[in-house]
Amino acid sequence: MDKPKSDGQLTAKSTNLPALFKNQSFFLLIVIILLSVIFGSMNPRFLTWGNLLAVFQQITVLGIATMAMALLLISGGIDLSIGSMIGLSSVVICTLIMRGSNVGLAILIGFGIPVICGFINGVIVSKSKCVPLIVTLGMNYVYYGLALVISQGLFLSMKGNFQFLGRGRILGVPMPMIIVIVMVFATHFLLTYTKYGRRLVAMGGNEQLAYLSGINVDRLKIMNYTLSGAIIGLASLVLVSRLGNVLANAGEGYELRALAAAIIGGVTFEGGRGTIAGTFLGVILLGIVQNGLNILNVSSYFQTLAVGVIIVVAVVVSNLEKIRNR
Incomplete structure (x- = not known):
C-alpha cells in the first residue's frame, strides 16, 4: 500500500510542475507566435521573408537601446534621458560633417557624447542619492536642449557619408541586425558570466546588502551608467547611419519604448530581476505589434493604445507570484 504523500512532497511537486509556465520568456514566445499567426492569417504579407526582415531592421536601434535600459533596471537604476542622448549624438555628428570635419572624427565624437552623458548621470545619481528617475528625467531636457541649440531646430544631413553601419550588409544580412544580435549576446554574457554582472544583480536586489x-x-553605479551610455552611443551611430538626415528629436520616444520592452521582458523597477533573453523578446513583441498593425492599416492612435495594454498586462503577469504570496 502506497504511503500518503506529505504536504512537503505535494508542495515540491506542484512547484516543479508549472516551472516552465512561470517563465515570462516562455509566455512571451507563445504570444509572439500567436500574434504572428493571427497577423499572418489576416494579411498573408506579414509572414513573408521580406516583411519579417523589415521587422528586425525596424527594431535594431530599439533593441540596442533596450540592452542599456535593462542593465540599468536590473542594477536598480533607470535612465529616461537616453532618447535625448541619441538625438544629441546624432546632431553633433551631422553638424561636424556638414562643417567639413573628418567623418571618422565626427563619428568618434558622436559616440563619445553619450558615454560622457552616461558618466554625468551616474555621478549625479550616485553622489546625490536622488531618485534616478527624477535625475535622468531632468537630464533628458538638458540634453534635448543642447541638441536644439546646436541644430537650431533644422534638418541636418550626413551628406551621404557613413551609410554602411545602418544600411550595409554582410553576406546578405543587414548590418544593424548583426550589431543588435551581437549586443544581445554580449550583454547576456556580461550579466550572467562576469563578476561585474553578478555585482549589478546584487546591487539591484539589495543595495545596502551589496554595500x-x-x-x-x-x-x-557610475560604471554602469557610463557603459549604458556607450551602448546608447552605438545605437546613435546605427540610427544616424540609417536615416542620413536628423532633427534634434531623432531619439524621441526611445527611452519609453526601451523601458516598455524591458518591462514586458520581465525586468522590474525593483531591480535584481530580469533576463536579457526576455528583454529581447519584449523588443521583438513590440516590433511585431507595430508592424502587424501597420500592415492592417490600424490607426496610430490604436497602436499606442495596444502598446499600453501590453505593458500593463506584462507588469501584472510579472507580479502574479507576489500577489499570490500576500
Missing part, C-alpha cells in the same frame, strides 16, 4: 558585502556601490 555591506564590500561592493563599491557608487563606483559600480
Whole structure:
C-alpha cells in the first residue's frame, strides 16, 4: 500500500510542475507566435521573408537601446534621458560633417557624447542619492536642449557619408541586425558570466546588502551608467547611419519604448530581476505589434493604445507570484 504523500512532497511537486509556465520568456514566445499567426492569417504579407526582415531592421536601434535600459533596471537604476542622448549624438555628428570635419572624427565624437552623458548621470545619481528617475528625467531636457541649440531646430544631413553601419550588409544580412544580435549576446554574457554582472544583480536586489558585502556601490553605479551610455552611443551611430538626415528629436520616444520592452521582458523597477533573453523578446513583441498593425492599416492612435495594454498586462503577469504570496 502506497504511503500518503506529505504536504512537503505535494508542495515540491506542484512547484516543479508549472516551472516552465512561470517563465515570462516562455509566455512571451507563445504570444509572439500567436500574434504572428493571427497577423499572418489576416494579411498573408506579414509572414513573408521580406516583411519579417523589415521587422528586425525596424527594431535594431530599439533593441540596442533596450540592452542599456535593462542593465540599468536590473542594477536598480533607470535612465529616461537616453532618447535625448541619441538625438544629441546624432546632431553633433551631422553638424561636424556638414562643417567639413573628418567623418571618422565626427563619428568618434558622436559616440563619445553619450558615454560622457552616461558618466554625468551616474555621478549625479550616485553622489546625490536622488531618485534616478527624477535625475535622468531632468537630464533628458538638458540634453534635448543642447541638441536644439546646436541644430537650431533644422534638418541636418550626413551628406551621404557613413551609410554602411545602418544600411550595409554582410553576406546578405543587414548590418544593424548583426550589431543588435551581437549586443544581445554580449550583454547576456556580461550579466550572467562576469563578476561585474553578478555585482549589478546584487546591487539591484539589495543595495545596502551589496554595500555591506564590500561592493563599491557608487563606483559600480557610475560604471554602469557610463557603459549604458556607450551602448546608447552605438545605437546613435546605427540610427544616424540609417536615416542620413536628423532633427534634434531623432531619439524621441526611445527611452519609453526601451523601458516598455524591458518591462514586458520581465525586468522590474525593483531591480535584481530580469533576463536579457526576455528583454529581447519584449523588443521583438513590440516590433511585431507595430508592424502587424501597420500592415492592417490600424490607426496610430490604436497602436499606442495596444502598446499600453501590453505593458500593463506584462507588469501584472510579472507580479502574479507576489500577489499570490500576500
